[in-house]
Amino acid sequence: MSEVLQAEVIQAVESGQQLCLRGGNSKGFYGRELTGEPFDLSKHQGIVNYEPTELVVTARGGTPLSEIEAALTAQQQMLPFEPPHFTEASTIGGAIASGLSGPRRPRFGAPRDLLLGIKLLDGRGQILNFGGQVMKNVAGYDLSRLMAGALGTLGILLEVSIKVLPLPPQETTLLFEADTENAHAITQRLSLDAAPISGSCHMDGELRIRFDCDETRVSQLQKRFGGERFENAEMFWQELRDQQLAFFQTDAPLWRLSMPPAADFALPGEQLIEWGGALRWFKGDHSMETIRSAVGVTGGHATLFRNGDRSGEIFHPLNPTVTLLHQRLKRVFDPKFIFNPGRLYPE
Known part of the structure:
Protein backbone atom coordinates (compact mmCIF):
# COMPACT_ATOMS: atom_id res chain seq x y z
CA MET A 1 0.00 0.00 0.00
CA PRO A 168 -4.20 3.83 35.88
CA PRO A 169 -5.49 1.35 38.47
CA GLN A 170 -8.33 3.73 39.32
CA GLU A 171 -9.70 7.10 38.24
CA THR A 172 -11.68 9.38 40.54
CA THR A 173 -13.03 12.86 39.85
CA LEU A 174 -13.71 15.49 42.51
CA LEU A 175 -16.03 18.44 41.96
CA PHE A 176 -15.40 21.84 43.56
CA GLU A 177 -17.53 25.00 43.53
CA ALA A 178 -15.06 27.73 42.59
CA ASP A 179 -14.64 30.90 40.57
CA THR A 180 -11.70 31.20 38.19
CA GLU A 181 -9.28 32.55 40.80
CA ASN A 182 -10.14 29.93 43.41
CA ALA A 183 -10.09 27.15 40.80
CA HIS A 184 -6.50 28.05 39.94
CA ALA A 185 -5.57 28.17 43.63
CA ILE A 186 -7.06 24.71 44.27
CA THR A 187 -5.25 23.23 41.28
CA GLN A 188 -1.95 24.78 42.35
CA ARG A 189 -2.27 23.50 45.92
CA LEU A 190 -3.01 20.00 44.65
CA SER A 191 -0.02 20.14 42.31
CA LEU A 192 2.27 21.22 45.14
CA ASP A 193 1.00 18.21 47.08
CA ALA A 194 2.13 15.99 44.17
CA ALA A 195 -1.45 14.92 43.54
CA PRO A 196 -1.65 12.66 40.44
CA ILE A 197 -3.89 14.99 38.41
CA SER A 198 -4.80 13.57 34.99
CA GLY A 199 -7.41 16.12 34.01
CA SER A 200 -8.84 19.47 35.08
CA CYS A 201 -11.78 21.46 33.76
CA HIS A 202 -13.29 24.70 35.04
CA MET A 203 -16.51 26.12 33.61
CA ASP A 204 -19.69 27.72 34.93
CA GLY A 205 -18.29 28.08 38.44
CA GLU A 206 -17.41 24.41 38.77
CA LEU A 207 -13.98 22.78 38.84
CA ARG A 208 -13.59 19.08 38.07
CA ILE A 209 -10.29 17.36 38.71
CA ARG A 210 -9.49 13.77 37.77
CA PHE A 211 -6.97 11.77 39.77
CA ASP A 212 -5.12 8.60 38.75
CA CYS A 213 -4.67 6.92 42.12
CA ASP A 214 -6.16 4.42 44.53
CA GLU A 215 -9.00 5.01 46.98
CA THR A 216 -6.72 5.65 49.94
CA ARG A 217 -4.94 8.53 48.19
CA VAL A 218 -8.19 10.03 46.90
CA SER A 219 -9.68 9.97 50.40
CA GLN A 220 -6.60 11.74 51.74
CA LEU A 221 -6.85 14.42 49.05
CA GLN A 222 -10.56 14.89 49.61
CA LYS A 223 -10.10 15.22 53.36
CA ARG A 224 -7.39 17.83 52.90
CA PHE A 225 -8.74 19.85 49.97
CA GLY A 226 -12.48 19.16 49.99
CA GLY A 227 -14.59 18.50 46.93
CA GLU A 228 -17.35 16.01 46.22
CA ARG A 229 -17.20 12.77 44.28
CA PHE A 230 -18.42 13.36 40.74
CA GLU A 231 -20.50 10.61 39.17
CA ASN A 232 -20.55 9.80 35.44
CA ALA A 233 -16.98 11.09 35.29
CA GLU A 234 -15.84 8.78 32.50
CA MET A 235 -18.48 10.15 30.14
CA PHE A 236 -17.68 13.74 31.13
CA TRP A 237 -13.97 13.45 30.36
CA GLN A 238 -14.68 11.71 27.07
CA GLU A 239 -17.12 14.45 26.04
CA LEU A 240 -14.60 17.09 27.05
CA ARG A 241 -11.86 15.38 25.05
CA ASP A 242 -14.10 15.04 21.98
CA GLN A 243 -15.72 18.49 22.35
CA GLN A 244 -19.21 17.07 22.83
CA LEU A 245 -20.05 19.18 25.89
CA ALA A 246 -22.73 21.87 25.46
CA PHE A 247 -20.04 24.58 25.64
CA PHE A 248 -18.66 23.45 22.28
CA GLN A 249 -22.02 23.22 20.49
CA THR A 250 -21.92 26.60 18.82
CA ASP A 251 -21.59 28.26 15.44
CA ALA A 252 -19.67 31.14 16.99
CA PRO A 253 -15.89 31.32 16.57
CA LEU A 254 -14.17 29.06 19.10
CA TRP A 255 -10.69 30.13 20.14
CA ARG A 256 -7.97 27.92 21.59
CA LEU A 257 -5.80 30.02 23.89
CA SER A 258 -2.46 28.85 25.28
CA MET A 259 -1.03 30.97 28.08
CA PRO A 260 0.64 30.80 31.50
CA PRO A 261 -1.73 29.09 33.96
CA ALA A 262 -2.00 32.09 36.30
CA ALA A 263 -2.41 34.66 33.51
CA ASP A 264 -5.24 37.16 33.82
CA PHE A 265 -7.40 37.04 30.70
CA ALA A 266 -10.15 39.61 31.19
CA LEU A 267 -11.94 39.84 27.83
CA PRO A 268 -15.72 39.42 28.23
CA GLY A 269 -16.96 36.08 26.95
CA GLU A 270 -17.35 32.42 27.88
CA GLN A 271 -14.38 30.31 28.92
CA LEU A 272 -13.74 26.64 29.53
CA ILE A 273 -10.36 26.20 31.21
CA GLU A 274 -8.24 23.04 31.06
CA TRP A 275 -4.70 22.00 31.97
CA GLY A 276 -4.69 24.01 35.20
CA GLY A 277 -5.19 27.25 33.26
CA ALA A 278 -2.66 26.64 30.46
CA LEU A 279 -5.39 25.87 27.90
CA ARG A 280 -8.51 28.01 27.56
CA TRP A 281 -11.37 27.64 25.14
CA PHE A 282 -12.94 31.04 24.52
CA LYS A 283 -16.08 32.37 22.85
CA GLY A 284 -16.57 36.11 22.67
CA ASP A 285 -17.66 38.86 20.30
CA HIS A 286 -14.23 40.32 19.64
CA SER A 287 -12.03 40.83 16.62
CA MET A 288 -9.06 38.59 15.94
CA GLU A 289 -6.72 41.49 16.66
CA THR A 290 -8.34 42.19 20.06
CA ILE A 291 -8.13 38.56 21.18
CA ARG A 292 -4.54 38.11 20.03
CA SER A 293 -3.50 41.36 21.67
CA ALA A 294 -5.02 40.30 25.01
CA VAL A 295 -3.39 36.88 24.82
CA GLY A 296 -0.08 38.29 23.62
CA VAL A 297 0.24 40.45 26.74
CA THR A 298 0.36 37.24 28.79
CA GLY A 299 3.05 35.70 26.58
CA GLY A 300 0.57 33.24 25.10
CA HIS A 301 -0.89 32.62 21.66
CA ALA A 302 -4.35 32.25 20.16
CA THR A 303 -5.66 29.89 17.46
CA LEU A 304 -9.06 30.17 15.78
CA PHE A 305 -10.01 26.54 16.33
CA ARG A 306 -13.51 26.28 14.84
CA ASN A 307 -15.87 28.42 12.80
CA GLY A 308 -15.15 31.99 11.77
CA ASP A 309 -13.18 33.21 8.75
CA ARG A 310 -10.67 30.53 7.74
CA SER A 311 -9.02 32.52 4.97
CA GLY A 312 -6.84 34.61 7.27
CA GLU A 313 -4.35 33.97 10.07
CA ILE A 314 -5.94 30.98 11.82
CA PHE A 315 -2.80 30.25 13.81
CA HIS A 316 -0.95 32.82 15.86
CA PRO A 317 1.44 34.77 13.60
CA LEU A 318 5.05 33.59 13.68
CA ASN A 319 7.96 35.91 14.30
CA PRO A 320 10.29 36.47 11.29
CA THR A 321 12.91 33.97 12.47
CA VAL A 322 10.40 31.16 12.96
Whole structure:
Protein backbone atom coordinates (compact mmCIF):
# COMPACT_ATOMS: atom_id res chain seq x y z
CA MET A 1 0.00 0.00 0.00
CA SER A 2 2.87 2.40 0.73
CA GLU A 3 4.19 1.81 -2.78
CA VAL A 4 0.78 2.68 -4.26
CA LEU A 5 0.67 5.95 -2.35
CA GLN A 6 4.26 6.65 -3.35
CA ALA A 7 3.46 6.19 -7.04
CA GLU A 8 0.45 8.50 -6.76
CA VAL A 9 2.51 11.19 -5.04
CA ILE A 10 5.23 10.97 -7.69
CA GLN A 11 2.56 11.40 -10.35
CA ALA A 12 1.20 14.46 -8.50
CA VAL A 13 4.70 15.93 -8.26
CA GLU A 14 5.30 15.46 -11.98
CA SER A 15 1.96 17.02 -12.91
CA GLY A 16 2.08 19.78 -10.30
CA GLN A 17 -1.18 18.61 -8.74
CA GLN A 18 -1.63 19.85 -5.18
CA LEU A 19 -3.12 17.36 -2.71
CA CYS A 20 -5.49 17.71 0.22
CA LEU A 21 -4.57 14.83 2.55
CA ARG A 22 -7.47 13.00 4.20
CA GLY A 23 -7.50 10.14 6.68
CA GLY A 24 -10.68 10.03 8.71
CA ASN A 25 -11.42 13.67 7.74
CA SER A 26 -12.40 14.34 11.36
CA LYS A 27 -10.40 17.59 11.52
CA GLY A 28 -11.33 19.18 8.22
CA PHE A 29 -12.55 22.19 10.21
CA TYR A 30 -9.08 22.83 11.67
CA GLY A 31 -6.61 25.15 10.02
CA ARG A 32 -6.92 27.43 7.00
CA GLU A 33 -9.21 26.63 4.09
CA LEU A 34 -8.45 23.31 2.42
CA THR A 35 -7.29 23.33 -1.18
CA GLY A 36 -6.00 20.71 -3.58
CA GLU A 37 -7.29 17.39 -4.87
CA PRO A 38 -8.60 15.13 -2.07
CA PHE A 39 -6.07 12.37 -1.39
CA ASP A 40 -7.53 9.48 0.59
CA LEU A 41 -5.26 7.83 3.16
CA SER A 42 -7.94 5.96 5.09
CA LYS A 43 -7.19 2.58 3.50
CA HIS A 44 -3.56 2.71 4.62
CA GLN A 45 -4.33 1.22 8.01
CA GLY A 46 -3.49 -1.53 10.46
CA ILE A 47 -1.32 -2.13 13.51
CA VAL A 48 2.15 -3.07 12.26
CA ASN A 49 3.68 -4.03 15.60
CA TYR A 50 2.62 -3.91 19.22
CA GLU A 51 4.87 -5.05 22.03
CA PRO A 52 3.05 -4.51 25.36
CA THR A 53 6.18 -5.31 27.36
CA GLU A 54 8.13 -2.68 25.41
CA LEU A 55 5.36 -0.06 25.77
CA VAL A 56 5.45 0.73 22.04
CA VAL A 57 2.84 0.50 19.30
CA THR A 58 3.53 1.02 15.59
CA ALA A 59 0.61 1.59 13.24
CA ARG A 60 -0.10 2.88 9.74
CA GLY A 61 -1.31 6.46 9.57
CA GLY A 62 -4.86 5.62 8.49
CA THR A 63 -5.50 3.28 11.42
CA PRO A 64 -8.57 4.36 13.41
CA LEU A 65 -7.82 5.50 16.94
CA SER A 66 -10.60 3.22 18.14
CA GLU A 67 -8.76 0.17 16.76
CA ILE A 68 -5.50 1.12 18.43
CA GLU A 69 -7.13 1.95 21.75
CA ALA A 70 -9.06 -1.33 21.75
CA ALA A 71 -5.80 -3.25 21.32
CA LEU A 72 -4.15 -1.23 24.08
CA THR A 73 -7.07 -1.55 26.48
CA ALA A 74 -6.98 -5.34 26.10
CA GLN A 75 -3.45 -5.14 27.54
CA GLN A 76 -4.40 -2.55 30.20
CA GLN A 77 -2.50 0.19 28.36
CA MET A 78 -3.33 3.56 26.79
CA LEU A 79 -2.20 6.39 24.52
CA PRO A 80 -0.92 8.82 27.18
CA PHE A 81 -1.74 12.04 25.30
CA GLU A 82 -5.45 11.08 25.18
CA PRO A 83 -6.09 12.20 21.57
CA PRO A 84 -9.53 13.62 20.76
CA HIS A 85 -12.00 11.61 18.68
CA PHE A 86 -13.92 14.31 16.84
CA THR A 87 -15.60 11.55 14.82
CA GLU A 88 -15.55 7.76 14.91
CA ALA A 89 -13.24 7.86 11.88
CA SER A 90 -10.42 9.71 13.69
CA THR A 91 -7.04 8.17 12.83
CA ILE A 92 -3.66 7.94 14.52
CA GLY A 93 -2.05 9.81 11.62
CA GLY A 94 -4.49 12.67 12.06
CA ALA A 95 -3.89 12.67 15.81
CA ILE A 96 -0.15 13.12 15.28
CA ALA A 97 -0.48 15.55 12.37
CA SER A 98 -2.81 17.81 14.36
CA GLY A 99 -0.66 17.70 17.48
CA LEU A 100 -3.78 17.88 19.64
CA SER A 101 -4.00 16.33 23.10
CA GLY A 102 -6.73 15.61 25.60
CA PRO A 103 -7.01 16.24 29.36
CA ARG A 104 -3.94 14.12 30.21
CA ARG A 105 -1.57 16.42 28.32
CA PRO A 106 -0.02 18.17 31.38
CA ARG A 107 0.70 14.84 33.10
CA PHE A 108 2.10 12.79 30.23
CA GLY A 109 3.02 15.17 27.43
CA ALA A 110 1.97 16.07 23.90
CA PRO A 111 2.07 13.81 20.82
CA ARG A 112 5.56 15.04 19.92
CA ASP A 113 6.82 13.95 23.35
CA LEU A 114 5.57 10.39 22.85
CA LEU A 115 6.38 9.98 19.16
CA LEU A 116 9.34 7.61 18.87
CA GLY A 117 9.61 7.30 15.10
CA ILE A 118 7.86 7.67 11.76
CA LYS A 119 7.89 6.46 8.19
CA LEU A 120 7.24 9.50 5.99
CA LEU A 121 6.36 9.94 2.32
CA ASP A 122 7.77 13.34 1.39
CA GLY A 123 7.01 15.80 -1.40
CA ARG A 124 9.58 14.24 -3.72
CA GLY A 125 7.95 10.84 -3.47
CA GLN A 126 10.69 9.48 -1.20
CA ILE A 127 9.96 7.21 1.76
CA LEU A 128 12.01 8.36 4.76
CA ASN A 129 12.46 6.89 8.22
CA PHE A 130 13.12 8.96 11.34
CA GLY A 131 13.57 7.91 14.96
CA GLY A 132 13.00 4.37 16.12
CA GLN A 133 10.86 2.29 18.43
CA VAL A 134 12.57 2.98 21.75
CA MET A 135 13.53 6.19 23.53
CA LYS A 136 17.25 5.37 23.59
CA ASN A 137 17.34 5.46 19.77
CA VAL A 138 16.74 9.21 19.79
CA ALA A 139 20.03 11.10 19.45
CA GLY A 140 20.02 14.87 19.09
CA TYR A 141 16.85 16.40 17.69
CA ASP A 142 14.49 13.80 16.28
CA LEU A 143 13.02 15.09 13.01
CA SER A 144 9.96 12.91 13.49
CA ARG A 145 8.75 15.39 16.09
CA LEU A 146 8.50 18.08 13.43
CA MET A 147 5.54 16.20 12.00
CA ALA A 148 3.48 16.54 15.18
CA GLY A 149 1.30 19.57 14.56
CA ALA A 150 2.43 20.12 10.96
CA LEU A 151 -1.06 19.18 9.65
CA GLY A 152 0.41 17.12 6.85
CA THR A 153 2.21 20.05 5.26
CA LEU A 154 5.60 18.29 5.38
CA GLY A 155 4.57 14.83 4.21
CA ILE A 156 2.34 11.80 4.60
CA LEU A 157 2.66 9.79 7.81
CA LEU A 158 2.82 6.23 6.54
CA GLU A 159 3.65 4.75 9.94
CA VAL A 160 4.08 6.08 13.47
CA SER A 161 5.67 4.47 16.53
CA ILE A 162 4.31 5.77 19.82
CA LYS A 163 5.17 5.23 23.46
CA VAL A 164 2.22 3.84 25.44
CA LEU A 165 1.68 3.57 29.19
CA PRO A 166 -0.26 1.36 31.61
CA LEU A 167 -3.83 2.36 32.40
CA PRO A 168 -4.20 3.83 35.88
CA PRO A 169 -5.49 1.35 38.47
CA GLN A 170 -8.33 3.73 39.32
CA GLU A 171 -9.70 7.10 38.24
CA THR A 172 -11.68 9.38 40.54
CA THR A 173 -13.03 12.86 39.85
CA LEU A 174 -13.71 15.49 42.51
CA LEU A 175 -16.03 18.44 41.96
CA PHE A 176 -15.40 21.84 43.56
CA GLU A 177 -17.53 25.00 43.53
CA ALA A 178 -15.06 27.73 42.59
CA ASP A 179 -14.64 30.90 40.57
CA THR A 180 -11.70 31.20 38.19
CA GLU A 181 -9.28 32.55 40.80
CA ASN A 182 -10.14 29.93 43.41
CA ALA A 183 -10.09 27.15 40.80
CA HIS A 184 -6.50 28.05 39.94
CA ALA A 185 -5.57 28.17 43.63
CA ILE A 186 -7.06 24.71 44.27
CA THR A 187 -5.25 23.23 41.28
CA GLN A 188 -1.95 24.78 42.35
CA ARG A 189 -2.27 23.50 45.92
CA LEU A 190 -3.01 20.00 44.65
CA SER A 191 -0.02 20.14 42.31
CA LEU A 192 2.27 21.22 45.14
CA ASP A 193 1.00 18.21 47.08
CA ALA A 194 2.13 15.99 44.17
CA ALA A 195 -1.45 14.92 43.54
CA PRO A 196 -1.65 12.66 40.44
CA ILE A 197 -3.89 14.99 38.41
CA SER A 198 -4.80 13.57 34.99
CA GLY A 199 -7.41 16.12 34.01
CA SER A 200 -8.84 19.47 35.08
CA CYS A 201 -11.78 21.46 33.76
CA HIS A 202 -13.29 24.70 35.04
CA MET A 203 -16.51 26.12 33.61
CA ASP A 204 -19.69 27.72 34.93
CA GLY A 205 -18.29 28.08 38.44
CA GLU A 206 -17.41 24.41 38.77
CA LEU A 207 -13.98 22.78 38.84
CA ARG A 208 -13.59 19.08 38.07
CA ILE A 209 -10.29 17.36 38.71
CA ARG A 210 -9.49 13.77 37.77
CA PHE A 211 -6.97 11.77 39.77
CA ASP A 212 -5.12 8.60 38.75
CA CYS A 213 -4.67 6.92 42.12
CA ASP A 214 -6.16 4.42 44.53
CA GLU A 215 -9.00 5.01 46.98
CA THR A 216 -6.72 5.65 49.94
CA ARG A 217 -4.94 8.53 48.19
CA VAL A 218 -8.19 10.03 46.90
CA SER A 219 -9.68 9.97 50.40
CA GLN A 220 -6.60 11.74 51.74
CA LEU A 221 -6.85 14.42 49.05
CA GLN A 222 -10.56 14.89 49.61
CA LYS A 223 -10.10 15.22 53.36
CA ARG A 224 -7.39 17.83 52.90
CA PHE A 225 -8.74 19.85 49.97
CA GLY A 226 -12.48 19.16 49.99
CA GLY A 227 -14.59 18.50 46.93
CA GLU A 228 -17.35 16.01 46.22
CA ARG A 229 -17.20 12.77 44.28
CA PHE A 230 -18.42 13.36 40.74
CA GLU A 231 -20.50 10.61 39.17
CA ASN A 232 -20.55 9.80 35.44
CA ALA A 233 -16.98 11.09 35.29
CA GLU A 234 -15.84 8.78 32.50
CA MET A 235 -18.48 10.15 30.14
CA PHE A 236 -17.68 13.74 31.13
CA TRP A 237 -13.97 13.45 30.36
CA GLN A 238 -14.68 11.71 27.07
CA GLU A 239 -17.12 14.45 26.04
CA LEU A 240 -14.60 17.09 27.05
CA ARG A 241 -11.86 15.38 25.05
CA ASP A 242 -14.10 15.04 21.98
CA GLN A 243 -15.72 18.49 22.35
CA GLN A 244 -19.21 17.07 22.83
CA LEU A 245 -20.05 19.18 25.89
CA ALA A 246 -22.73 21.87 25.46
CA PHE A 247 -20.04 24.58 25.64
CA PHE A 248 -18.66 23.45 22.28
CA GLN A 249 -22.02 23.22 20.49
CA THR A 250 -21.92 26.60 18.82
CA ASP A 251 -21.59 28.26 15.44
CA ALA A 252 -19.67 31.14 16.99
CA PRO A 253 -15.89 31.32 16.57
CA LEU A 254 -14.17 29.06 19.10
CA TRP A 255 -10.69 30.13 20.14
CA ARG A 256 -7.97 27.92 21.59
CA LEU A 257 -5.80 30.02 23.89
CA SER A 258 -2.46 28.85 25.28
CA MET A 259 -1.03 30.97 28.08
CA PRO A 260 0.64 30.80 31.50
CA PRO A 261 -1.73 29.09 33.96
CA ALA A 262 -2.00 32.09 36.30
CA ALA A 263 -2.41 34.66 33.51
CA ASP A 264 -5.24 37.16 33.82
CA PHE A 265 -7.40 37.04 30.70
CA ALA A 266 -10.15 39.61 31.19
CA LEU A 267 -11.94 39.84 27.83
CA PRO A 268 -15.72 39.42 28.23
CA GLY A 269 -16.96 36.08 26.95
CA GLU A 270 -17.35 32.42 27.88
CA GLN A 271 -14.38 30.31 28.92
CA LEU A 272 -13.74 26.64 29.53
CA ILE A 273 -10.36 26.20 31.21
CA GLU A 274 -8.24 23.04 31.06
CA TRP A 275 -4.70 22.00 31.97
CA GLY A 276 -4.69 24.01 35.20
CA GLY A 277 -5.19 27.25 33.26
CA ALA A 278 -2.66 26.64 30.46
CA LEU A 279 -5.39 25.87 27.90
CA ARG A 280 -8.51 28.01 27.56
CA TRP A 281 -11.37 27.64 25.14
CA PHE A 282 -12.94 31.04 24.52
CA LYS A 283 -16.08 32.37 22.85
CA GLY A 284 -16.57 36.11 22.67
CA ASP A 285 -17.66 38.86 20.30
CA HIS A 286 -14.23 40.32 19.64
CA SER A 287 -12.03 40.83 16.62
CA MET A 288 -9.06 38.59 15.94
CA GLU A 289 -6.72 41.49 16.66
CA THR A 290 -8.34 42.19 20.06
CA ILE A 291 -8.13 38.56 21.18
CA ARG A 292 -4.54 38.11 20.03
CA SER A 293 -3.50 41.36 21.67
CA ALA A 294 -5.02 40.30 25.01
CA VAL A 295 -3.39 36.88 24.82
CA GLY A 296 -0.08 38.29 23.62
CA VAL A 297 0.24 40.45 26.74
CA THR A 298 0.36 37.24 28.79
CA GLY A 299 3.05 35.70 26.58
CA GLY A 300 0.57 33.24 25.10
CA HIS A 301 -0.89 32.62 21.66
CA ALA A 302 -4.35 32.25 20.16
CA THR A 303 -5.66 29.89 17.46
CA LEU A 304 -9.06 30.17 15.78
CA PHE A 305 -10.01 26.54 16.33
CA ARG A 306 -13.51 26.28 14.84
CA ASN A 307 -15.87 28.42 12.80
CA GLY A 308 -15.15 31.99 11.77
CA ASP A 309 -13.18 33.21 8.75
CA ARG A 310 -10.67 30.53 7.74
CA SER A 311 -9.02 32.52 4.97
CA GLY A 312 -6.84 34.61 7.27
CA GLU A 313 -4.35 33.97 10.07
CA ILE A 314 -5.94 30.98 11.82
CA PHE A 315 -2.80 30.25 13.81
CA HIS A 316 -0.95 32.82 15.86
CA PRO A 317 1.44 34.77 13.60
CA LEU A 318 5.05 33.59 13.68
CA ASN A 319 7.96 35.91 14.30
CA PRO A 320 10.29 36.47 11.29
CA THR A 321 12.91 33.97 12.47
CA VAL A 322 10.40 31.16 12.96
CA THR A 323 8.67 32.05 9.69
CA LEU A 324 11.96 31.62 7.83
CA LEU A 325 12.54 28.25 9.52
CA HIS A 326 9.01 27.14 8.64
CA GLN A 327 9.56 28.08 4.98
CA ARG A 328 12.91 26.30 4.82
CA LEU A 329 11.47 23.10 6.26
CA LYS A 330 8.64 23.22 3.74
CA ARG A 331 11.12 23.57 0.87
CA VAL A 332 13.17 20.63 2.18
CA PHE A 333 10.30 18.19 2.68
CA ASP A 334 7.85 19.45 0.05
CA PRO A 335 9.67 21.59 -2.53
CA LYS A 336 6.76 21.63 -5.01
CA PHE A 337 4.25 22.62 -2.28
CA ILE A 338 1.87 19.78 -3.10
CA PHE A 339 0.84 18.70 0.43
CA ASN A 340 -1.99 20.64 2.12
CA PRO A 341 -0.88 23.97 0.64
CA GLY A 342 -1.45 26.93 2.92
CA ARG A 343 -3.21 24.98 5.65
CA LEU A 344 -0.94 26.30 8.39
CA TYR A 345 0.20 29.64 6.98
CA PRO A 346 0.08 31.38 3.59
CA GLU A 347 2.79 30.11 1.24
